[in-house]
Each structure stands twice: as structure tokens, then as C-alpha cells.
Amino acid sequence: MQPLGEFDLIARFFKRPTPHAVVGVGDDCAVLQPRPGTQWAISTDMLVAGRHFFPDTDPGQLGHKALAVNLSDLAACGAQPVAFTLALALPEAREAWLAPFAQGLLALADLHGCELVGGDTTQGPLNICITVFGEVPVINGRTLALLRSGAQAGDDLYVSGTLGDARLALEVLQGQLSVPPAVLKAARTRLQAPTPRVALGLALRGVATAAIDVSDGLLGDLGHVLQQSGVGAVVHTDVVLQRLASWRALVPWLSEPDTPLSKARLLGWTLAGGDDYELLFTAAPAQRAQVAQAALRAQTPVTRIGQIEAERGLRLLDEHGQPLPNTFASFDHFA
Ligand code: ADP
Numbered sequence: 001m002q003p004l005g006e007f008d009l010i011a012r013f014f015k016r017p018t019p020h021a022v023v024g025v026g027d028d029c030a031v032l033q034p035r036p037g038t039q040w041a042i043s044t045d046m047l048v049a050g051r052h053f054f055p056d057t058d059p060g061q062l063g064h065k066a067l068a069v070n071l072s073d074l075a076a077c078g079a080q081p082v083a084f085t086l087a088l089a090l091p092e093a094r095e096a097w098l099a100p101f102a103q104g105l106l107a108l109a110d111l112h113g114c115e116l117v118g119g120d121t122t123q124g125p126l127n128i129c130i131t132v133f134g135e136v137p138v139i140n141g142r143t144l145a146l147l148r149s150g151a152q153a154g155d156d157l158y159v160s161g162t163l164g165d166a167r168l169a170l171e172v173l174q175g176q177l178s179v180p181p182a183v184l185k186a187a188r189t190r191l192q193a194p195t196p197r198v199a200l201g202l203a204l205r206g207v208a209t210a211a212i213d214v215s216d217g218l219l220g221d222l223g224h225v226l227q228q229s230g231v232g233a234v235v236h237t238d239v240v241l242q243r244l245a246s247w248r249a250l251v252p253w254l255s256e257p258d259t260p261l262s263k264a265r266l267l268g269w270t271l272a273g274g275d276d277y278e279l280l281f282t283a284a285p286a287q288r289a290q291v292a293q294a295a296l297r298a299q300t301p302v303t304r305i306g307q308i309e310a311e312r313g314l315r316l317l318d319e320h321g322q323p324l325p326n327t328f329a330s331f332d333h334f335a
């Protein structure tokens with residue numbers, strides 16, 4: 001087979017009709033027109049082989065995940081996905097890798113009506129960098145984007161879906177423990193092909209006061225909201241464990257409540273596991289019915305796990321309402 005050249009590769013796998021872009025792939029710049037009354041929410045995320053994923057990861061899932069982690073940022077801002085660019089460094093241009101990669105990537109893009117409008121392609125160690133463009137309404141000069149800075153004392157604190165699944169899969173894949181095959185399969189999908197909570201983010205516009213996506217771990221990401229909002233919070237760890245660590249019941253030794261190791265690990269994976277891609281958000285107690293409506297509309301369960309308080313700092317409570325020391329470090333590339 002003829003080796004693929006740079007431009008053949010782009011034309012073959014990444015150049016598609018882009019009906020919503022003024023100019024898509026093929027010129028020096030993509031040109032996008034924001035609709036009247038909207039602003040761009042823009043986010044970039046990079047996936048590096050050996051750092052964010054195993055180099056032999058299924059390329060289809062990798063394509064999905066590279067876009068999913070970016071769409072998760074748009075979801076956290078309550079932005080409607082519109083377009084994205086793809087910067088790709090590849091060790092070699094192999095069709096057997098590129099075809100499934102493009103398929104996984106573009107299937108998720110199509111699901112969200114998000115068009116690939118440009119990018120860059122170069123030879124080098126496998127590295128995938130995506131920039132997404134999403135639309136948020138602006139009303140009377142005020143953005144409807146959900147921000148980290150909007151949490152108010154007295155607000156309820158919520159998390160979508162479940163936490164710790166991806167971490168469980170990672171521990172198993174690294175040979176730290178074994179779990180029943182069906183449990184691994186579900187957890188592995190969460191790790192390798194997460195579902196961005198785009199519909200929930202959109203439904204929470206005008207309802208949530210602040211939001212962030214949980215990528216580095218619940219407590220660490222909550223810390224960003226607290227810091228940027230200038231508030232504190234109390235978190236009920238028993239609720240988090242019972243409602244968000246749904247996988248725990250399926251792993252026999254983890255569900256034994258009294259072994260200190262199982263409890264510490266369980267808490268660690270749930271509160272600081274990383275790669276969850278759920279939404280953490282705050283809303284006034286008066287909005288509880290609207291939050292429930294939003295969850296229903298987005299078909300995404302949400303759980304109330306605590307409260308925002310005026311006193312700064314993060315307070316964890318155990319099942320007896322007693323303070324629990326926060327020893328749960330979130331992921332930090334340079335720590
Ligand atoms: P330039 O050298 O002017 O930056 P390139 O030759 O790198 O342009 O790219 C040619 C066209 O292909 C541009 O429109 C660019 O946005 C697009 N492109 C390059 N790589 C990708 C990719 N991986 N996915 C989508 N579009 C790409």
C-alpha cells in the first residue's frame with residue numbers, strides 16, 4: 001500500500017462537508033459566524049500518549065475520548081457545541097489506525113452537530129489536541145455561560161451521574177485488583193469513552209449558579225469553584241458513596257463496609273478518582289424543582305451532595321455527621 005501523504009490523509013479522513021461554517025477545512029483559516037445574540041465558549045484539551053492513555057488504546061475510543069473531554073468543558077459552561085479543530089501528531093500515517101480514529105471522533109461529533117472545521121497534522125509522538133467552539137446566549141450584555149465563579153452561600157451542591165468508575169477501570173488495567181468482567185466492561189467504557197454531559201449543561205442554563213466538569217477528581221474540581229466563587233462548602237461523603245459509587249456494590253470486597261482499606265480506597269476513588277467527566281454544579285434551594293426538571297430533560301441523574309457556605313474552605317462529613325479529614329489529592333500533572 002502507498003504511504004499516505006499529509007494532504008491525502010487530511011482529505012481522506014478529516015475533510016467533510018461543514019454546512020454551518022463559512023469556511024471549513026482547506027483554507028488557511030476556518031471562518032465561523034456566531035449567530036446573533038450569542039457568544040463563543042472556547043476550550044482546548046490535549047491527550048498525550050503514555051500520559052493520558054495507554055499507547056495501544058483502541059483508536060476508535062481514543063477519537064471519541066479526545067472530543068468527549070472537550071465537549072465536557074462546553075457542557076460545564078452550558079454551551080451548545082458548534083465546531084472544533086484537531087491538531088494531530090502521529091508517529092506514522094497508518095490507515096488501520098486513522099480510519100477507526102476518525103470514525104470514533106466524527107461519530108461523537110455528528111451526535112452533537114459539532115463540525116470539524118480545521119486543524120494541523122504533523123509527524124511526531126502521538127498527541128491529540130482539540131479546540132472546541134460552543135455557543136452561549138448573551139442577554140442584555142450578560143453571558144448565560146455557567147461559570148466557576150457564581151456559587152453563592154446557601155446554594156445546594158450537586159453532581160451528575162456516578163463517580164469513580166474510570167478510576168476503578170484504571171486500577172484493574174494496571175493490575176492492582178480484579179473485578180468481575182461485566183463490572184470492568186462498564187467501568188472501562190467510562191474510562192475510555194466517556195459521555196460528555198452536554199444536554200445537562202444546556203438544561204442548567206439559568207438554573208445553576210456555577211458549574212465545572214469533574215476531570216481531575218470531585219474535591220479538587222470543587223476546590224476551583226469554591227476558590228473562584230469566594231465561598232466554602234460542606235460535602236456529605238456518605239451520600240457521595242451511596243449514591244455516586246454505584247459500582248461498589250458489584251465488587252464484593254469493596255462493599256464490605258468495615259475493612260479500613262476498602263473504605264479508604266472507595267472514598268479516594270470516588271472523591272478524587274479523576275476522568276469522571278460528570279458535572280458538578282450549584283443552584284439555589286428555590287431551584288430544586290428546576291434542577292430535577294433539567295435532569296429529567298437531559299436524562300441524566302443528579303445527586304445533591306452538600307451545600308455552599310459563606311465560611312471558606314471545604315468540610316467533609318462522614319455518615320455520623322462527624323468531620324472527616326480531607327486527605328484526598330486530586331490529579332495534578334506537576335505535583
Ligand atoms: P497551513 O500550513 O496553512 O496551516 P495546513 O497545510 O496545515 O495549512 O492544513 C491545510 C488545511 O487542512 C487547513 O484548512 C487545516 O485547517 C486543515 N487541517 C490540517 N490538519 C487537519 C486535521 N487533522 N483535521 C482537520 N483539518 C485539518
Ligand code: MG
Pocket residue numbers: 119120121
Ligand atoms: Mg498548518
